[in-house]
Amino acid sequence: MATKGEVKKEVFESEEDLAVSLAKYTAQLSDKFCKERGAFTVVLSGGSLINSLRKLVEPPYIDSIEWSKWHVFWLDERVVPKDHEDSNYKLAYDGLLSKVPILPGNVYAINDALSAEAAAEDYETRLRHLVKSNVILSAASGFPKFDLQLLGMGPDGHVASLFPGHPLLKENEKWVTFIKDSPKPPPERITFTFPVINSSAYIALVVTGAAEAGAVQNALGNSQNSEKLPVAMVSPEGELAWFLDTAAASKL
Numbered sequence: 001m002a003t004k005g006e007v008k009k010e011v012f013e014s015e016e017d018l019a020v021s022l023a024k025y026t027a028q029l030s031d032k033f034c035k036e037r038g039a040f041t042v043v044l045s046g047g048s049l050i051n052s053l054r055k056l057v058e059p060p061y062i063d064s065i066e067w068s069k070w071h072v073f074w075l076d077e078r079v080v081p082k083d084h085e086d087s088n089y090k091l092a093y094d095g096l097l098s099k100v101p102i103l104p105g106n107v108y109a110i111n112d113a114l115s116a117e118a119a120a121e122d123y124e125t126r127l128r129h130l131v132k133s134n135v136i137l138s139a140a141s142g143f144p145k146f147d148l149q150l151l152g153m154g155p156d157g158h159v160a161s162l163f164p165g166h167p168l169l170k171e172n173e174k175w176v177t178f179i180k181d182s183p184k185p186p187p188e189r190i191t192f193t194f195p196v197i198n199s200s201a202y203i204a205l206v207v208t209g210a211a212e213a214g215a216v217q218n219a220l221g222n223s224q225n226s227e228k229l230p231v232a233m234v235s236p237e238g239e240l241a242w243f244l245d246t247a248a249a250s251k252l
């Protein structure tokens, strides 16, 4: 499946068709990595992505995926308790993790007892241990190389908690950092940095709805706007696969 630096783009008639294809894509990668190395490291976003993964908890995937080999991480997380409505962990737990036999020890939620700054540091330290123990692979650059990162995008073109014009876009040393002034509430979050996003073996960028069409154009089309949005900075070492619906692709 993989060609280094390859960008694939598929436009679906409906979100339902997109969800079917996204489940197939995720299951195929799970198969590949479980066979190759006995583990699959998957990074989740918040937002509508979790709903778009709903076909994974239905046949055939619910039974065929080797869930016990999954290791689940978050691209970004809101600094709120894990049972809070705003928690990306809760969103993923309710919609996916509670419905499949993933091992609780393989689910890497943030420590919600810590401040934003401390939670980001703690998450990075845990990732470093998992790279040492070969659960997460390491890129030549030294950044962690996740098998699959599943990204959503906001109408302003943000990915993870990396927002347009924010100084965090330039962070090139830390693996995980924090933000206290997120324009999208809640304001306090931790987030992967671009070097970690772009070290990924595979990235799926899942975007639906007319509100995101301008940002999709900025990344993929002939946009007049010279400011590169965060989504346009997604450029993994491995494969980038866009999953769009017709509304999100309407300006291409």
Ligand SMILES: O=C(O)[C@H](O)[C@@H](O)[C@H](O)[C@H](O)COP(=O)(O)O
Pocket (backbone or CB within 6 Å): 045, 046, 047, 048, 049, 076, 077, 078, 088, 151, 152, 153, 154, 155, 158, 159, 160, 161, 184
């Ligand atoms: O915590 C978050 O806010 C998310 O991880 C965020 O980065 C999300 O992926 C985008 O905002 C897209 O959200 P929608 O899919 O709901 O548009």
